[in-house]
Amino acid sequence: MSATTHIPVLLNETIEALAVEPGGRYVDCTLGGGGHAAAILDHSSPGGQLLGIDADPDAIKISQARLRAYSSSTLLINDNFVNLQAICIKYDFLPVHGILFDLGLSSLQLDSERGFSFQRDAPLDMRLSPSQEVTAADIVNTYSENELAHLIKTYGEESHSHKIARRIVQERPIKTTLQLARTIEQAVGSRRGKIHPATRTFQALRIAVNQELEHLEAVLRQAIDLLGFEGRLVVISYHSLEDRIVKQFMQQESKDCICPPGIPTCTCGHTARLRLINKKVITPSSVEVQLNPRSRSAKLRAAERFTAQAHDEQYKTIEKLCFSVGVQTGGLRKPTLLKKLREAFSTP
Numbered sequence: 113m114s115a116t117t118h119i120p121v122l123l124n125e126t127i128e129a130l131a132v133e134p135g136g137r138y139v140d141c142t143l144g145g146g147g148h149a150a151a152i153l154d155h156s157s158p159g160g161q162l163l164g165i166d167a168d169p170d171a172i173k174i175s176q177a178r179l180r181a182y183s184s185s186t187l188l189i190n191d192n193f194v195n196l197q198a199i200c201i202k203y204d205f206l207p208v209h210g211i212l213f214d215l216g217l218s219s220l221q222l223d224s225e226r227g228f229s230f231q232r233d234a235p236l237d238m239r240l241s242p243s244q245e246v247t248a249a250d251i252v253n254t255y256s257e258n259e260l261a262h263l264i265k266t267y268g269e270e271s272h273s274h275k276i277a278r279r280i281v282q283e284r285p286i287k288t289t290l291q292l293a294r295t296i297e298q299a300v301g302s303r304r305g306k307i308h309p310a311t312r313t314f315q316a317l318r319i320a321v322n323q324e325l326e327h328l329e330a331v332l333r334q335a336i337d338l339l340g341f342e343g344r345l346v347v348i349s350y351h352s353l354e355d356r357i358v359k360q361f362m363q364q365e366s367k368d369c370i371c372p373p374g375i376p377t378c379t380c381g382h383t384a385r386l387r388l389i390n391k392k393v394i395t396p397s398s399v400e401v402q403l404n405p406r407s408r409s410a411k412l413r414a415a416e417r418f419t420a421q422a423h424d425e426q427y428k429t430i431e432k433l434c435f436s437v438g439v440q441t442g443g444l445r446k447p448t449l450l451k452k453l454r455e456a457f458s459t460p
């Protein structure tokens with residue numbers, strides 16, 4: 113790994129969104145270079161504890177060195193965050209005050225010889241962990257043209273996926289990043305607006321190799337159950353596919369009813385478990401982007417574990433309102449009561 117350092121993105125915003133407090137217990141699911149972790153430990157001192165996870169053994173080594181001063185308050189685990197729940201249970205790290213995901217890759221990985229970037233020649237690997245079996249080269253050299261086109265379209269949102277897939281199949285075997293980048297240029301031309309023509313295909317391969325979207329969906333569902341009352345969930349994402357998953361998850365979990373529109377009475381039985389902290393997504397300032405161009409696509413979303421007490425209190429308030437306007441409550445669920453209230457208020 114090179115001597116590059118990783119600059120943590122949206123650092124102050126992350127600490128604020130996590131509401132880090134002395135004595136708190138936090139999980140950094142994407143430890144990377146340990147930048148966010150160090151700040152969490154600083155702000156949670158005295159008495160704070162941090163469980164750090166990274167699939168990449170190099171990230172664990174680097175963070176161990178960086179966080180040495182806090183070694184008595186940290187536990188660093190080399191694993192995939194898709195195992196978050198099992199890890200927290202195994203190490204008795206429950207309930208948690210805050211969970212952070214700073215998705216994607218660190219500068220250390222992008223600048224390494226592991227095939228993540230077309231800016232340097234390296235074998236087409238792209239695995240976060242050497243324990244994973246499938247590399248980018250395996251996909252590029254064994255998938256059918258149709259399978260490749262589908263992958264590049266779905267995970268790269270690439271409109272020229274078929275042209276690229278056809279050219280890849282003609283050029284195989286493709287072993288290195290620069291060979292792949294050249295093949296893509298031959299398929300679609302070398303200049304396409306601001307981004308390099310290989311950007312989307314590289315993103316698609318990385319997502320597929322590391323099952324990034326599946327793991328993100330699975331871990332968000334686990335994270336919510338690990339948070340204590342008013343515990344915070346903070347996610348920084350770097351492309352629209354990730355951000356869409358995070359946004360939809362947080363929006364759904366912050367609603368009491370997820371029945372399709374038009375259904376007169378709620379039948380889904382869903383109750384809100386999160387409260388959105390920032391209704392609008394948080395992005396880096398122009399100063400941060402200037403200082404750290406890799407932050408430019410970052411989007412931060414945060415939510416708080418909805419408390420059972422808060423839920424009860426809200427219900428009582430709604431019941432009182434119903435009583436005051438003569439609406440029968442009859443143990444009905446909150447969305448139904450709210451609908452009845454709205455109707456009662458709009459009746460002249």
Ligand SMILES: C[S@@+](CC[C@H](N)C(=O)[O-])C[C@H]1O[C@@H](n2cnc3c(N)ncnc32)[C@H](O)[C@@H]1O
Pocket residue numbers: 118119120121141142143144145146147148149165166167168171191192193194214215216217218240327
């Ligand atoms: C953007 S970096 C995090 C940087 C870190 N916040 C810092 O301040 O240094 C993302 C890290 O998450 C790790 N990562 C990505 N997906 C992962 C997964 N599914 N399980 C565990 N680690 C993952 C990567 O290996 C990488 O080190």
